Structure formats: C-alpha cells, structure tokens
Amino acid sequence: MSAQIFPRNANAFVWVSIIGLVALIGATVAALIGLYLSPWYTDVGVPKAQPVPFSHKHHVDQLKIDCRYCHATVERAAHAGFPSTDTCMSCHSQVWTNSPLLQPVRDSYRTGDPILWRRIYDLPDFVYFNHSVHVAKGIGCASCHGRIDQQHLAAKAQPLFMGWCLGCHRNPEENVRPRDEVFNMAFDPLSLPLEERVQLVEAYQIPTDGRLTNCYVCHR
C-alpha cells in the first residue's frame, strides 16, 4: 500500500472547482441572456440622434396632429409611410421659418436631396409586417409603438421579439380596440371589458382558430 499522493483538502478542492465551474458557466449564460434582453442590444428606450431633433411629444401631444398627417399610407400599405420634406414644409414654410434646427429641412426642400433620417424599427427582412391590416383590425399605434406621443426623441418601445408578436396573435382580444380609437395614443384597450373585446375580435373577423400563428402568416 503506497502512501496517499493527495493531501486531505484535495477533496474540498475538487468540489469547489466543480461547483465554481458550473456557477461560472451559469453566470456567463445568464449574463449573455441579460445582454440580449438589455437596451444595449435591443435599443429599447434609446433615442437615436437624427439630423433634425423632431419631437413627437410636441407635434402629437401638444399640437394634436394626427399620426396620418405624416405617416399617410399607414391605412393602405405595408409601410406606414415616412413623411417627405414636402410634408414638413407644408407647415414649416409658415411656422418656425428661421429656426436653425430646421435648416436641414429647408436645405432638403431647396436642393431636392432627401433628409437622411435614421430608422428606429428595423424588422429582419424575413418578416413581412403590414401596417394596414393591423390598423384595419383595430390594433392601435400605441400597442406596438408605446406612448410615442410622450417622447421628445423617438425611441423603440418594443424589442420586436417573435414571442411578443405571437403573444398578440394568440390572444388578439388583449390588444384590440374600437377602430376610431386606433390613433388615440392615450386609449387603453384593457379599459374595455373582456366581452366587448371578444366581440370586436369577432366583428373584425380576426381568425381565432390558430391560423394567425402559422409560420407563413409572417414568414413568406
């Protein structure tokens, strides 16, 4: 019988190493998930610098301008429609005509070169989202874009994870609202009793047989 090679505390050392290694892997995975969900990766709530510091709070909340004044195709096309310089100038040829903040708008109007706004929401190209059908079926702007009427500089309100899309496609009655409240940012769909929302889902003919969660609904 030969003498023991390891000292007595070697057992503890092995256990500490094993537990430590598992904890390290766990912590790394947790940190990566945390990063993936954090605004550092999703940009939620992080405003982007724009050529003109356009404020939705001022235009929507204070001046009560309808969403469609600028996003004119939201009811009839997939793309909500980004305002052309002409749209800005339909008011700003009269209002704030000397503001230095609006110099890029006036330059763009004079030269015809577009203003290079930075996109806030960018879905992956394999997702075919259509604004018009959501608006037509009583989904309000605020359901996805949050209270953008309270934001001075626009920022994402949703990370647009697929699970979040599916949540609504499984239970449309959680987000559906009367059609004339679609552009009302302050309206809360949950202020309606559930029976009324279920009736709206039926009236809008939103399929509840599971078709809305088929892959091809969004991935075509």
Next chain:
Amino acid sequence: MAQPSRTWIGSRLARMAWLPLCLLLVACHVDMYDQPRYQPNQTSAFFSDGRAMRPPVENTVAMGSFDPNSPLLTGKVNGELTAELPVELTAELLEHGRTRYNAYCAPCHGLAGDGNGVIAYRGDMQVPSLHQDRLRTVAIGYFFDVITNGINRMYSYAARIPPEDRWAVAAYVRALQLSQFANVNDLSAEERQQLGVTGRVE
C-alpha cells in the same frame, strides 16, 4: 485489436474540436436579416441620388392615376370645375371624409372649418374660414382642386390623400358648411327645443 485504444478516441475527439466554433460563427450570420433587396426609404449606393425609392421619370404619371376626361381624377368636366360629386354620397363617405378632414385639414382650418386650427394659431396665420359666401356657393370640384394642387400658402395634399378620399373631404366640407349655416326652420321640433327656439323664425 478488438478494443480501440485510448489515443485513437482522443484523436477522434480532437478532430471534432472545430464544432463548437460553428456555434459561435452562426451568431454572426445576418444574410437573412439584411437581404440584398431594398426597403422603402432605404439609401442606395447604386443610384446617383442615393435613394432606393425612384421618383417617377419627369413628365410621366403612374398607371391608372391619370385620365384627363375623368371628373374623379381631375375635378373637372369639360375644363370647368364639376358641381357634382363624382362618387356616391353616403353616410360612410361623410364619416370617412370626417376622419380625413380631422387628420389633414383641421391643423390649419380647425375642426369646425372656421380657420382656427392649432397651426394657424401657432404660426400666426390668417386661414380663410370655410364658412364664407364665396366657398359656400363654389362648385364642389373647387375643394378637390385645392386639395390636389394647393392654393396660396397651402401646399398640395395630393401625395397624401388619394382622389377618392379627396372627394370624401370635399363632401364633408359641404356638411361642415351646412352645420354652420342651417336654417332654424329646417330643424326638427326637438332640435329647435334644444336651441330654445319656438315657432317659425323669419
């Protein structure tokens, strides 16, 4: 020879060592996220003006958007502004016109058409009231024409309001005008009571 040696298994495993690397690399793959096609309002390195959305070639129109003989698209009959609505007048049309009017016109013209919209107020502009004799008697095609081509300081709204919607707005403007210029004697007895009017008013 029946049992493979330990070193053989070791070298076999070593040859598979690149597999975990794949897991790291797939995360960097964004080909499908950003496919080589243009999206609305995207920039383009191909066209000299830098835009992916192509403006129509000069002196061209989109198919179906132009017909010089169509009152629906021009607001005119034989060169004269049409006095007749080229679409069917329904309650839905007026309701649709109301939403368009409130979205596109009310900022300057005001919800009631009196020229007291919030932009007119903030910009210190004199916006003409829609309730003046000239506009009450003008042919309905005039409103279509003004929305389409703009007038004075008002820009064209043709890019934002399709022709059918422009007629809905024109019809709604007529309804607004009536709302401010109705004859008391045309009201029902109940409505007259709400106004505190009894009997005929001359």
